[in-house]
Amino acid sequence: DARVTQTPRHKVTEMGQEVTMRCQPILGHNTVFWYRQTMMQGLELLAYFRNRAPLDDSGMPKDRFSAEMPDATLATLKIQPSEPRDSAVYFCASGSQAGVWGNEQFFGPGTRLTVL
Amino acid sequence: RKEVEQDPGPFNVPEGATVAFNCTYSNSASQSFFWYRQDCRKEPKLLMSVYSSGNEDGRFTAQLNRASQYISLLIRDSKLSDSATYLCVVRGSSNTGKLIFGQGTTLQVKP
Numbered sequence: 001d002a003r004v005t006q007t008p009r010h011k012v013t014e015m016g017q018e019v020t021m022r023c024q025p026i027l028g029h030n031t032v033f034w035y036r037q038t039m040m041q042g043l044e045l046l047a048y049f050r051n052r053a054p055l056d057d058s059g060m061p062k063d064r065f066s067a068e069m070p071d072a073t074l075a076t077l078k079i080q081p082s083e084p085r086d087s088a089v090y091f092c093a094s095g096s097q098a099g100v101w102g103n104e105q106f107f108g109p110g111t112r113l114t115v116l
Numbered sequence: 117r118k119e120v121e122q123d124p125g126p127f128n129v130p131e132g133a134t135v136a137f138n139c140t141y142s143n144s145a146s147q148s149f150f151w152y153r154q155d156c157r158k159e160p161k162l163l164m165s166v167y168s169s170g171n172e173d174g175r176f177t178a179q180l181n182r183a184s185q186y187i188s189l190l191i192r193d194s195k196l197s198d199s200a201t202y203l204c205v206v207r208g209s210s211n212t213g214k215l216i217f218g219q220g221t222t223l224q225v226k227p
Contacts, residue, residue: 033215043160043203043217056214091159105215107159 002026004108006092012114018080021111023092024073032075033093033105034060034067043091049075082115089113117142120218122204128224133194137221139187139204148207149180151189154220155200163189163202194225 005024013019025032034046047057047067057067064083069075079086089112093105122139129135141149149166164171166178166187177190187204204218 042219045214104162107161109159 004092004094004106006090006108006111008111009109010112010114012116013082014116015083016081017115018078019082019086019113019115021077021090021092021113023075023077023094023108025075025092025094026106027073029094029096029106030072031095031105032069033095034075034077035091035093035107036088037091037110038088046077046090082113084115087113087115118219119143119216120204120206122218122221124219124221126222126224128226129194130226131194131196133225134190134192135194135223136191137189137202137204137223139189139218141185141187141204141206141216143206143208143216144182144185146185146206146208149178149187150205150207150215151176151178151187152203152205152217153200154203160203160217191223194223196225196227199223199225 004026007022011019031050033048035043036046037043044059046060048055049069052069052072064079066078089110091110092108095105120141127135151163152160153163154160164173164176164178166180168180170179175192179188191198201220201222203220206216208214
């Protein structure tokens with residue numbers, strides 16, 4: 001049963017610390033998305049990759065957030081330095097391209113981040 | 117104004133009831149439409165795509181009205197297991213293509 005995996009599942013850290021979240025997309029999927037979900041804003045797209053190349057990161061605060069895909073099996077989202085307002089659930093999703101954006105996106109279980 | 121708007125609810129209905137959710141979107145160039153389901157503290161999962169002619173999947177019926185920029189989801193004979201948040205999702209024009217998620221509508225089915 002192929003699925004997207006994310007680590008860690010939970011992270012509690014102090015303001016100013018670096019946070020790295022990891023995602024393993026479903027094997028064979030060539031699009032990867034990072035979302036953030038909060039009660040106030042709902043699900044927001046932060047960044048997305050196609051064939052490991054970043055295509056859109058307009059939703060991501062550039063000063064502290066960075067997203068990379070070192071290889072086809074790993075996507076990372078880094079926050080440095082973290083702030084309390086970054087507390088949220090961060091979801092990674094992957095899909096296979098059919099057109100620019102593909103069809104169904106399969107979500108990982110999320111990383112629940114709390115910044116104190 | 118949000119790009120995709122939904123009534124957050126909650127909708128509290130008894131088992132067996134029929135319930136309908138509505139969603140409006142602001143970008144008339146939007147090309148694809150979906151309903152995702154999200155259980156409490158879980159990830160969103162695709163429930164169904166929404167086609168121009170309307171489509172049905174078992175107890176679920178989705179409708180699209182492009183002229184009014186309106187999408188609906190109808191659940192018939194609701195089950196306890198239908199309790200979840202239902203997210204209306206719109207894919208933009210081919211130039212942007214982003215998936216835009218609504219805030220979600222919460223459904224609670226009571227015995």
